[in-house]
Amino acid sequence: MTRTVPPSSEPEAQSATAQKDVAPAIAAGGEGSDFRSLFSRNLRTSGIYIAFVAIVALFAILTEGTSLSPGNITNIVLQYSYILVLAIGMVIVIIAGHIDLSVGSVVALTGAVSAVLVIRQGVPWWVGALAAIAVGLVVGAWHGFWVAYVGIPAFIVTLAGMLLFRGLTLQVLENISLSPFPSEYQKIASGFSNGLIGGNGYDAFTLLIGGVAVAGYAFSQFRTRQARTAYKQPVESFPLFVAKIVAVGLVVMAFAWQLANARGLPYVLVILAALILVYSVVTKRSVFGRQVYAIGGNLSAATLSGVKVKAVNFWIFVNMGFLSAVAGIIYSSRSNGAQPAAGEMFELDAIAAAFIGGAAVTGGVGTVVGAMVGGLIMAVMSNGMQLMGVDQSIQSVVKGLVLLLAVAFDVYNKRRAGSSR
Numbered sequence: 001m002t003r004t005v006p007p008s009s010e011p012e013a014q015s016a017t018a019q020k021d022v023a024p025a026i027a028a029g030g031e032g033s034d035f036r037s038l039f040s041r042n043l044r045t046s047g048i049y050i051a052f053v054a055i056v057a058l059f060a061i062l063t064e065g066t067s068l069s070p071g072n073i074t075n076i077v078l079q080y081s082y083i084l085v086l087a088i089g090m091v092i093v094i095i096a097g098h099i100d101l102s103v104g105s106v107v108a109l110t111g112a113v114s115a116v117l118v119i120r121q122g123v124p125w126w127v128g129a130l131a132a133i134a135v136g137l138v139v140g141a142w143h144g145f146w147v148a149y150v151g152i153p154a155f156i157v158t159l160a161g162m163l164l165f166r167g168l169t170l171q172v173l174e175n176i177s178l179s180p181f182p183s184e185y186q187k188i189a190s191g192f193s194n195g196l197i198g199g200n201g202y203d204a205f206t207l208l209i210g211g212v213a214v215a216g217y218a219f220s221q222f223r224t225r226q227a228r229t230a231y232k233q234p235v236e237s238f239p240l241f242v243a244k245i246v247a248v249g250l251v252v253m254a255f256a257w258q259l260a261n262a263r264g265l266p267y268v269l270v271i272l273a274a275l276i277l278v279y280s281v282v283t284k285r286s287v288f289g290r291q292v293y294a295i296g297g298n299l300s301a302a303t304l305s306g307v308k309v310k311a312v313n314f315w316i317f318v319n320m321g322f323l324s325a326v327a328g329i330i331y332s333s334r335s336n337g338a339q340p341a342a343g344e345m346f347e348l349d350a351i352a353a354a355f356i357g358g359a360a361v362t363g364g365v366g367t368v369v370g371a372m373v374g375g376l377i378m379a380v381m382s383n384g385m386q387l388m389g390v391d392q393s394i395q396s397v398v399k400g401l402v403l404l405l406a407v408a409f410d411v412y413n414k415r416r417a418g419s420s421r
Contacts, residue, residue, distance in 0.1 A: 052373050059384030067384050070262035079378035081268045082327040084372055086350035088279050089323035091371035094354050096316050097363030098154035099294040102161035103324045107343035108169040110135050110328030115178040115338030125185035133325045140321020144314035151376025170340050190332035194264030203264040210256025214249040252410055280368045296363030353378055356406040
């Protein structure tokens with residue numbers, strides 16, 4: 001008789017390796033865990049947040065505050081939202097121990113399909129968006145079939161897909177660019193909610209949404225703390241817990257204030273926030289999420305526990321295809337057209353975001369929020385260097401070094417954990 005993987009008492013599912021790493025800390029848990037022990041125990045997560053704050057502060061100084069201006073923060077959201085969408089799907093793929101090299105080509109193909117239908121055929125904009133999502137799902141099912149049921153490594157399948165779907169993009173567009181989209185389609189990535197409930201020189205609705213987000217985060221963290229305390233797992237001292245909530249609240253409200261003083265709440269930010277919320281719940285709270293971590297952490301144990309590995313791997317790639325289509329819609333809306341060369345190198349940006357955000361090269365470790373922070377680090381660096389007029393070649397060098405250091409940090413953490421055991 002098969003067994004299903006039991007729900008984890010830890011709010012976030014972890015791989016077998018990660019559980020071993022934190023076992024000594026859990027055994028020594030208690031209410032009075034201090035800042036140093038928490039930082040050491042969560043070095044991977046803590047390091048990425050500290051690095052993000054340091055990079056934001058560095059470019060704020062180097063650009064004399066321009067990088068933190070309301071207009072520039074809004075531009076960062078608009079310019080890098082599609083990379084963050086891809087990073088959500090990519091981190092799930094990487095947690096399961098796979099990789100997807102085709103997402104840039106899928107972004108181009110889905111945007112091309114939408115453009116042909118909306119611009120050339122004159123169908124309603126929403127029909128083009130739905131068609132793009134359908135194409136993304138088919139592409140994901142194609143990849144999932146070869147990886148899950150035929151057994152070809154994802155690296156090979158998606159490398160072939162990168163070439164295949166780039167070629168199909170050229171065929172669909174007939175080697176020419178198509179533009180412009182109707183205004184409704186453009187608003188997906190360039191529209192704003194402004195003046196909904198008023199505001200004197202700022203958008204009050206944006207501040208309201210920021211306040212709701214902070215309240216939701218505080219409530220979620222309080223519930224998580226209660227659950228960990230009930231299972232006698234380590235938690236930070238209460239003053240440190242309150243300080244963390246206040247710090248996050250200040251950052252979120254400062255971000256909302258800058259948006260409110262620019263053009264209001266971007267529609268694409270609403271889409272991105274909804275995806276982050278949904279996929280955070282899926283990876284942390286659902287059976288599917290736990291199975292993804294189990295497959296990436298220890299495939300043999302997951303199989304013996306009754307996890308339907310083939311089915312889970314199939315749906316992982318279907319999901320990646322769906323999110324690639326969403327990113328394709330956002331990118332084509334942002335660029336107001338479809339180009340044969342769209343999406344080039346997007347896969348590398350998404351992979352870099354996942355690894356910089358704490359995903360492990362060997363699988364089984366990573367979070368959606370971590371991937372978002374990793375993507376924001378890349379976005380802030382790119383935007384800051386552009387504001388400073390840094391040459392594109394130097395920007396590529398810096399991004400490459402940051403990715404290398406992130407993976408080296410992951411290797412260091414594993415060796416450190418191994419030596420402590």
